[in-house]
Amino acid sequence: MTILEFRKVSFSNEGQRILHNISVQMEAGDFISVVGPSGSGKSTFLKLCCHLLSPSDGDILFRGKSVNEYNPTDLRKSIAYCFQTPYLFGSTVRDNINFPFSIRSIKPDQNRINELFSIFQMATGYLEKNVKNLSGGEKQRIALIRSLLFKPELLLLDEITSALDTENTQIVENVIKALNKEGITILWITHNPEQSRKYANKLLTIEAGEIKSLEVLP
Template structure:
């Protein structure tokens, strides 16, 4: 079943064409690696997927409803974006990890938080750590934990392991694969060739703002 659909979507900024006439059906449960040269429009494509930016032309639908018709906050609970440069806020790690509960008016689930710390092989002492004291790799993992506190329908990942060492990259890859196996659809921008074909069932290649190919890697 198609969960996200681009129909003749183009995006321009300051008169410059970034993406041109994209047509793609993303199926529920897909794990799509997105590759292509720098400047080919990969990050722009992800931002269109959860309406961080709006298309200049064409339509994007999520669960058969135009993406612009959704409340942006509610949409981004279901289509979650994790940036290449992590954006943490507040003073402490806990300020970030409690945020997904607050916007859903739910009580903070410490068991869930501790479970994610164990998945990421991070010490629970980080919960009280000040954001300013974190390394780039630690910030990225905390940002991922915040995004995964509630499993989204679609997870958008933009070069999220670029600041991680090989050990932590492997941990993140395994976590994302597990999330996908549990039902979340994954769209992952990566420059790592090995990573792009490791778990993905499809490989989307963008060049010069256009879809060069959508290759099926694994048949479900």
């Protein structure tokens, strides 16, 4: 089943063409690595996927319905986006972890919180830490936990391991691989050639704002 579809999508900003005539379908359960040179439009493509940006031309469909027909808050409960540079707000880690529960008007699920901290090999003592005192790698893992407290249907990842050491990169890769096996569709931007083919079933190459190829991997 097609979960996300781009139909002749273009995007321009201040007269500069960023993406042009993008048509592609992503099937539920796909693990797609998105690759291409810096400045080719990959991050813009991901932002269009979750309606952080609106296309200049064309249409984007989520589960067969235009993203314009969805309430933005509801859409982002189904599509989670993790930026290359994680953004944490408030004072403490707990402020960030409680946020997904508060926007749903439900009590934080401590068991789910404990589960995710364990999966990412972080102590729950981090909850009381000031976000200003975290390393880049710690911030990235907290941002991932925040995005995964409620499992999305589609998870968009923008070079999320670029600030992580080898050990933590492996931890994150294992978590993302497991999520995909549970049925979550993954789109992952990476500049690491080995990583791009490690777990993905498809390789989407974007160059100069256009799709160069969509390769099905063995």
